Amino acid sequence: KDFKSDQEVRWCPGCGDYVVLNAVQSFLPSLGLKRENIVFISGIGCSSRFPYYMNTYGMHSIHGRAPAIATGLATSRPDLSVWVVTGDGDALSIGGNHLIHALRRNVNLKILLFNNRIYGLTKGQYSPTSEVGKVTKSTPAGSLDHPFNPVSLALGAEASFVARVIDSDRASVTETLKAAAEHRGSALVEIYQNCPIFNDGAFDVLKDNEEKQRRIVSLKHGEPITFGPEDERYGVVSGADGFRVSKLSEVDESEVVVHDANREDPSYAFALSRLGGQD
Numbered sequence: 001k002d003f004k005s006d007q008e009v010r011w012c013p014g015c016g017d018y019v020v021l022n023a024v025q026s027f028l029p030s031l032g033l034k035r036e037n038i039v040f041i042s043g044i045g046c047s048s049r050f051p052y053y054m055n056t057y058g059m060h061s062i063h064g065r066a067p068a069i070a071t072g073l074a075t076s077r078p079d080l081s082v083w084v085v086t087g088d089g090d091a092l093s094i095g096g097n098h099l100i101h102a103l104r105r106n107v108n109l110k111i112l113l114f115n116n117r118i119y120g121l122t123k124g125q126y127s128p129t130s131e132v133g134k135v136t137k138s139t140p141a142g143s144l145d146h147p148f149n150p151v152s153l154a155l156g157a158e159a160s161f162v163a164r165v166i167d168s169d170r171a172s173v174t175e176t177l178k179a180a181a182e183h184r185g186s187a188l189v190e191i192y193q194n195c196p197i198f199n200d201g202a203f204d205v206l207k208d209n210e211e212k213q214r215r216i217v218s219l220k221h222g223e224p225i226t227f228g229p230e231d232e233r234y235g236v237v238s239g240a241d242g243f244r245v246s247k248l249s250e251v252d253e254s255e256v257v258v259h260d261a262n263r264e265d266p267s268y269a270f271a272l273s274r275l276g277g278q279d
């Protein structure tokens, strides 16, 4: 089945959004769902044009309110696969409140948070994930705000599936989004997405640094917390010195590999949020 709509895709050439769209269109048929049972709900922003490009149901909704609308749909129609497409401005500024409550209620939603660390649609103002000192048209002297870390935010709201991927790694984007689709509960996947027009190269430091790439977290409640290349898995380890990240092949038997996201344990969430840092 073809999940591509007949609409012309209108993102700028080279935009990271294309990678996510192509990944979703490629794995969605393998889930065995009927097109009429899939719904993409977006807010406002560049990425929020996503529903036009899917040959499914969809709604380009209100700024920041996609999680609220999607919550209504997912709870009244549990048979549907409901997706939220949002960006760093849409989800974390005007829509921050709706996002955290969708996550803490563990609504059965797949939330794709395109993070390009800038407002692209309105032509380049600093966003809630822009770094301190960011010079933009709206912050000519540099931003004073400390950025949100969406992974920390989701863990703090006790989302049951949290992951971060980068648009330059198409295989990992596909694998992670497919895992999110198969998860029942609220899944937040933050996607580091390059905006070549207004914030080009925002994530180049990660592309060039293998060690930092390994910090990209994939976490599912009740399953081992591992990440990194298949043949060199890293995990979250509980040792005498608290939680830390280690190559699983180097873990001492006396140390415990954390197998469960303990939603009651704040130090655990903190350890993971540190892993997900944007430094």
Ligand code: SF4
Residues within 6 Å of the ligand: 010, 011, 012, 014, 015, 016, 017, 046, 047, 116, 120, 121, 194, 195, 196, 197, 198
């Ligand atoms: Fe993509 Fe940036 Fe263009 Fe928006 S402004 S479509 S985020 S490249």
